[in-house]
Amino acid sequence: MKAPAKARGILAVRADAGGEVRALITGVNAAFEEFKASQAEKDKQLSKRFDDIVTTEKIAKVDASIAALTTALDEANTKIAGMALNGVGDDADPRSEQEREYSAKFDAWFRTGDDEREVKALAKAGGIKAAYSVGSESDGGFTAPVEWDRQITDKRIVVSPMRNYATVQSVSGQGFKHLYNIRGTAAAWVGETDARAQTDGSKLAEYEFAFGEIYANPAASERILEDSEINIAAWLGGEVNAEFARQEGLAFISGDGVNKPKGLLRYDAATETALPAAQRHPLGPVTEVISGAAAALTADGLIDLIYDLPEDRSQGGALYANRKTHSVIRKMKDADGNYLWQPPFQAGQPAQVLGQPIRELAGMPDVAAGAIPIVFGNMAEGYRIFDRVGMSVMRDPYTNKPYILFYTRKRVGGGLWNPEWLRYHRVAAAGG
Structure with missing residues (x-):
């Protein structure tokens, strides 16, 4: 019995996607083998005190090719996961x-x-729920239909990397607060008939996550909107996505928490100590592990970083760094001359460093003295993004005639959920 036409089409899409992933994996592995061979040739030349410029340029080109192939592989895996998440193929x-x-x-x-x-x-x-300005129902804003909101959110997942890795939670209130158990329960040994004095109990601490309002204000002419052929949802999604992705990408990594989410890298000990006690995270700052060199990464530093997380907090851990840092790590070797970076070998898996997944996270700092170019841990347990339910759209036909402005807004929050699942890797020498 033949599958329905729509199902056959979806199967074909998925088959094509699988073929694309396999081709990308083959390309990454082939490029990495070429990279290792070229690097070995350069090492031979350097041992003769002659740096072959041609070989050096070749390594740079192959390295760039590996980065591009790895990025394409990550994007393909994201699309496949998105198809499964959104239930592609369901006719209902x-x-x-x-x-x-x-x-x-x-x-x-x-x-x-x-x-x-x-x-x-x-x-x-x-x-x-109609989403108006807070405390007012006179501005004419309306919550976007479910499929519009979903489409825009899906696009933001692809272009805002943190949305791929962190936990994303929808909220409906003015903000979000969470109670943390900071322990403190005491116990004591007693004899059979000894008196049992009251012991201390656990203490709870409240933490309020930072929120901000993100917006875009695209315009369309009346003539375009009158054209029944235009896909309004796709147009609005594309216009809003570009601005939202840029703003979110910055805030989720380095946002200061003032009218915006508090970024991943804003929970170091120095920054937290400078805050009033009531604004500090109840579980403390993110622990730092130094690289072991004043201005560079080292193999020993990466080993220390990975093994600093306790075993019960290392599950689901990965290394997060920008593309330039990936390139630096790709050239590193252990004491036996083996490369730390290894390409993925099957669909759905990222490249690995020292047996741990390594993922690209745009917005992270480059390798430099004092910087934090790498974060290691389980991002889904460590960082949380809060989406205020409903994307609001206001139609403005008056401000800029003959264009119609569509003021689109959504409240977004974010911050450290649990520092015990993350580690910063700061570039610094031992004892510095």
């Missing part, structure tokens, strides 16, 4: 009848500005 429309009707009315309002009352009525009747 998961939306309710109210959601489908709301989506149709929203599209009409988006194009013409008409049916504003109907959109409000449907939002209330269908349980879809």
Whole structure:
């Protein structure tokens, strides 16, 4: 019995994706073998005190090729995971009848500005919350339909790496606070008939995560919107995605927590100590492991970094660094002359360093004295991103005629969830 046409098409897409991944893995492995051979040739030349410029340039080109292939492989794996996550191949429309009707009315309002009352009525009747400015219902903003919000979020997952690795949680309140158990329960040994004095109990501490409002304000002419051929959801998603991705990428790594998420690298001991006690993370700063050299990475430093995490906190751990740092690590060897970096050997797996996955995270610092170019650990347990439920869109036909502005906003928060699952790798000499 033949599969339905749609299912056959999806199977073909998945088969093509699998073939693409296999081809990329083959390419990465072949390029890495060429890289090792070229590096070996350069080592021979250096031992003769003659640096072959041609060989050096060849190594640089092959290294760049490995980086590009590895990035493409990561993107392909992300797309395959996304297809599985979103249930590609399911013919059933998961939306309710109210959601489908709301989506149709929203599209009409988006194009013409008409049916504003109907959109409000449907939002209330269908349980879809209309998202206005805080404390006001006069600005005419509406929550984007479910599939619009999902489409934009999916695109942001691809282009904002932290959304791939951290835990993403939807919240509906003004912010998010979490209670941490900082332990403290005491116990004592007693005899059979000895008195049992009261012992200390565990203490709880509250921590409030930093939130900010991220927005984009794309414009479209009335004529474009009147064209029934345009895919409004795809257009809005593309316009909003570029701005959101840029802002989020910076905030999730280095944001100071003022009207924005607090970034991954803002929880070192010096930064936390400078804060008022009430604003510090209850579980303390992220522990640092030094590289062992004043301005460089070392093999011993990476080993120390990986083994500094306790066994019960190392599960799901990975190394996170930017592309330039990947290139530095790719050239490093252990005491026996073996490369620390090894290419992936099957679909769905990243490259490895010392047996641990290494992932690209744009926005991380380059290798330099005093910098933190690498973070190691389980990012899903260590860092959390909070999405305020519902993407709000406001239609403005007055400010810039004949263009229609679409002020699109969403509140986003983020911060360190649990420092026990992460380690910073700071470039510094021992005793420095």
